[in-house]
Amino acid sequence: MDAYNRYVSAQDIALELANYSPVLMETWNLYQLLLGYFKERNADYFFDLIRESQNSELLPQSFRDKLAFLLKKEESIRLALSVPYNNGLVEGTNNKIKLLKRSAFGYRKHEHLFARVYWMQSPAVHSI
Incomplete structure (x- = not known):
């Protein structure tokens, strides 16, 4: 028997865990925004948000390192988001x-x- 005694989605669990830590909540919200912009193929908003978040002290250093890597690959990512096909x-x-x-x-x-x-x-x- 689980602790909830009801059906709980993965998103509900993630949000509940994120409420325990402001760092986790900030990281989760940023991830969700980036994922949304990526799915919408909106490269401008995607990279603007990464640049804004680069200097956030609330985000863990490992997460900021991943954002820096995405900025290094910006040209390739923009190209991938601009074409309607993939392999x-x-x-x-x-x-x-x-x-x-x-x-x-x-x-x-x-x-x-x-x-x-x-x-x-x-x-x-x-x-x-």
Whole structure:
């Protein structure tokens, strides 16, 4: 039995924990704002907020180091946010192939491996 005796979402738990510490609350709020700007693909607000938060004494040094790293990669991040496409599909396919190779411990013929990859990538057809 959990301590809440009710359904609690991950966000509710995170917010409750953040209420225990002003440092954690500030970090959580900044993270949520940055995540929102990133999802909206608003690079200007994203980097303006990072620059404003860089000198905050309330944020932990490790978090500020991560923000500094993002500023170093600003040009690449802006480019990624400006284009409407990504390579997620290709990366996902590569990951599936690697998992298949790892679990199968090799195939006797390359054709069998390729057939299995094609089969995994095809849309599922369900019969009643």
